[in-house]
Amino acid sequence: EVELVESGGGLVQPGGSLRLSCAASGFTFSNFAMRWVRQAPGKGFEWVSSISSSGGSKYYADSVKGHFTISRDNSKNRLYLQMDSLRADDTAVYYCAKGVDYHFDYWGQGTLVTVSS
Amino acid sequence: QSALTQPRSVSGSPGQSVTISCTGTSSDVGGYNYVSWYQYHPGKAPKLIIYDVTKRPSGVPDRFSGSKSGNTASLTISGLQAEDEADYYCCSYTGSYTDWAFGGGTKLTVL
Numbered sequence: 001e002v003e004l005v006e007s008g009g010g011l012v013q014p015g016g017s018l019r020l021s022c023a024a025s026g027f028t029f030s031n032f033a034m035r036w037v038r039q040a041p042g043k044g045f046e047w048v049s050s051i052s053s054s055g056g057s058k059y060y061a062d063s064v065k066g067h068f069t070i071s072r073d074n075s076k077n078r079l080y081l082q083m084d085s086l087r088a089d090d091t092a093v094y095y096c097a098k099g100v101d102y103h104f105d106y107w108g109q110g111t112l113v114t115v116s117s
Numbered sequence: 118q119s120a121l122t123q124p125r126s127v128s129g130s131p132g133q134s135v136t137i138s139c140t141g142t143s144s145d146v147g148g149y150n151y152v153s154w155y156q157y158h159p160g161k162a163p164k165l166i167i168y169d170v171t172k173r174p175s176g177v178p179d180r181f182s183g184s185k186s187g188n189t190a191s192l193t194i195s196g197l198q199a200e201d202e203a204d205y206y207c208c209s210y211t212g213s214y215t216d217w218a219f220g221g222g223t224k225l226t227v228l
Contacts, residue, residue, distance in 0.1 A: 004162070043221070044206060044220055044221040044222045045163075045206055045219040045222075046219060047218075095163065101169075102169070102210040103151070103168040103208070104155070104163075104165065104208070105165050105168075105174065106162075106165070107163045109162045110162075
């Protein structure tokens with residue numbers, strides 16, 4: 001059974017940093033692209049970032065380009081999102097999702113990031 | 118404001134059918150047959166229920182079906198059941214491997 005478990009969220013001041021982690025199990029992690037999606041309070045989902053199966057290709061939404069960095073460790077079956085220079089509008093629940101072709105076939109339950117002073 | 122437009126809410130009685138629309142543009146919904154739908158119960162992991170406009174993952178009941186006409190995709194749920202009460206989100210590939218557009222979500226209430 002595929003399982004994705006996010007961790008690392010919390011309360012951080014504007015300008016601060018957080019590193020999110022996603023532990024994957026139940027599938028061959030190194031064979032699949034992985035993605036981060038977020039949902040701000042009362043809003044819909046927003047794609048944030050994607051990384052190829054090898055980690056060699058990385059993509060970002062314009063809203064996070066330059067201050068978020070996606071990475072993965074295939075030996076540990078882990079996906080990461082380094083978030084720097086956090087702003088209030090980065091407040092959201094962050095989900096990791098397994099990527100297949102042009103959709104997201106499994107998601108985690110999310111981790112809440114709150115940016116506030 | 119979300120890139121794709123969905124109704125904020127729909128409702129139906131058990132056994133009835135409901136349809137949720139998802140309107141985009143020729144750059145997303147209308148341009149590609151890569152619309153997916155997700156069922157979301159707050160606090161749980163979103164679940165894929167339709168992909169590539171009409172395909173159902175294994176385990177998803179055939180009460181769920183998808184379609185598309187022009188720039189509008191639709192999710193139809195027939196034979197409504199109490200457990201179908203959830204939020205539903207559409208998503209479309211936008212033509213570059215760097216972006217997906219989501220709808221704002223539709224809350225389905227089973228009366």
